[in-house]
Amino acid sequence: MVKPPCYERMNVRKGNWNKDEDVKMIAYAPKQRTNWTDASKKTGPRKCGKSCKHKCSNHLRPDKKHENFTPQEEELIINLHAAIGSRWSIIAQQLPGRTDNDVKNYWNTKLKKKLSEMGIDHVTHKPFSQIISDYSSIGAFPNPNARVSYLNRDFTNPSFIQKQEPYSAAQFSNYTSTKSPESFLTNSIGNYANDTQPLDLLTQLQSITLVKQPPNCLTNQIMQPEICNEYASSSSSSSPPEILNEGWVPSSFGWRDFLLEDAIPPQTPVKENLEEVPAQGLLRQVENDMKQTDTEQLNEYDNDDDMLNSFKSPAPSSSANNSSFVEAMLDEEHDMFLEFPSLLEEPFYY
DNA sequence: AAATTCGCCAACCGCCTACGA
DNA sequence: TTCGTAGGCGGTTGGCGAATT
Numbered sequence: 124m125v126k127p128p129c130y131e132r133m134n135v136r137k138g139n140w141n142k143d144e145d146v147k148m149i150a151y152a153p154k155q156r157t158n159w160t161d162a163s164k165k166t167g168p169r170k171c172g173k174s175c176k177h178k179c180s181n182h183l184r185p186d187k188k189h190e191n192f193t194p195q196e197e198e199l200i201i202n203l204h205a206a207i208g209s210r211w212s213i214i215a216q217q218l219p220g221r222t223d224n225d226v227k228n229y230w231n232t233k234l235k236k237k238l239s240e241m242g243i244d245h246v247t248h249k250p251f252s253q254i255i256s257d258y259s260s261i262g263a264f265p266n267p268n269a270r271v272s273y274l275n276r277d278f279t280n281p282s283f284i285q286k287q288e289p290y291s292a293a294q295f296s297n298y299t300s301t302k303s304p305e306s307f308l309t310n311s312i313g314n315y316a317n318d319t320q321p322l323d324l325l326t327q328l329q330s331i332t333l334v335k336q337p338p339n340c341l342t343n344q345i346m347q348p349e350i351c352n353e354y355a356s357s358s359s360s361s362s363p364p365e366i367l368n369e370g371w372v373p374s375s376f377g378w379r380d381f382l383l384e385d386a387i388p389p390q391t392p393v394k395e396n397l398e399e400v401p402a403q404g405l406l407r408q409v410e411n412d413m414k415q416t417d418t419e420q421l422n423e424y425d426n427d428d429d430m431l432n433s434f435k436s437p438a439p440s441s442s443a444n445n446s447s448f449v450e451a452m453l454d455e456e457h458d459m460f461l462e463f464p465s466l467l468e469e470p471f472y473y
Numbered sequence: 474a475a476a477t478t479c480g481c482c483a484a485c486c487g488c489c490t491a492c493g494a
Numbered sequence: 495t496t497c498g499t500a501g502g503c504g505g506t507t508g509g510c511g512a513a514t515t
Binding site: 170227 | 500502
């Protein structure tokens with residue numbers, strides 16, 4: 124049974140708003156923002172509450188910007204989209220005078236196309252060439268060393284969040300001079316360091332990426348910018364990077380990856396970047412709070428002999444204990460391979 | 474000048490969650 | 495605890511004007 128749309132259920136009108144309806148809603152909305160159904164009844168346009176809310180929040184706002192998006196706004200949208208995906212309301216909060224609908228429309232009509240022209244996939248924010256490489260390696264069994272380097276990333280480290288902004292406004296707006304995704308990504312690294320972001324966004328990023336998402340999603344979203352950075356740092360020339368040949372593991376995940384990412388990665392080696400960005404201090408504060416909670420959870424596990432075997436509550440944290448935890452896992456894995464060397468010889472499909 | 478295509482963006486749809494009865 | 499409703503939010507549609515043929 125399909126639920127009828129609100130305009131049918133509430134016997135209200137569908138379609139564009141006229142001037143008279145706008146005027147009535149402007150007069151009413153500032154006083155009665157909390158009850159949009161009531162607003163729709165009292166103002167007379169006979170629009171459903173959702174429509175009234177949408178109209179007020181998106182088009183009747185006094186602070187609404189009507190001019191074009193600036194390169195800085197473009198950059199911020201792209202960076203935030205790379206970090207948190209299509210959470211337009213959160214992205215819009217960082218752009219004064221812009222609404223989620225504005226940002227969404229701008230993304231769909233302009234930025235997606237712009238990124239495509241640059242050879243960058245708007246979903247993964249990775250160059251198309253790299254995506255093709257990823258697909259070509261689906262099903263390949265990564266060598267143990269590659270898996271170690273994969274595990275050695277600290278997905279909760281603030282530098283990860285910071286490094287997931289691979290673009291800069293200058294690079295983006297000047298892209299047209301090069302039209303090269305490689306050079307674009309390469310030159311973009313680090314240029315975002317001067318930007319600061321308010322704590323509320325950082326907190327939301329943390330809560331979104333670390334709490335709401337399953338482990339695989341978390342890794343997927345946060346890994347990608349790092350991948351871009353590796354990509355960039357490993358390719359000072361315009362030639363395609365040799366990522367796959369350097370022990371880098373593609374970001375296409377099998378269930379093995381999922382299990383591995385449930386493990387707790389140790390401290391990341393990119394700590395030197397932490398002090399460069401003022402906002403990182405705030406982010407670190409948020410992250411430390413979360414680490415503390417995670418460490419407490421781990422301490423509880425210290426009394427549980429089955430913790431290593433159960434994996435029922437993967438904690439995406441990074442403490443000293445976590446390092447030894449991962450090492451223990453890898454040791455066990457190593458022992459297993461010694462015991463069953465055939466596992467190393469051929470891929471194992473499930 | 475008419476027809477067609479394209480791009481923008483307001484509005485709608487439907488899923489999900491919070492909240493109160 | 496359950497159920498109904500309102501509202502938040504992301505995805506999608508369709509109207510309209512501009513550009514092109």
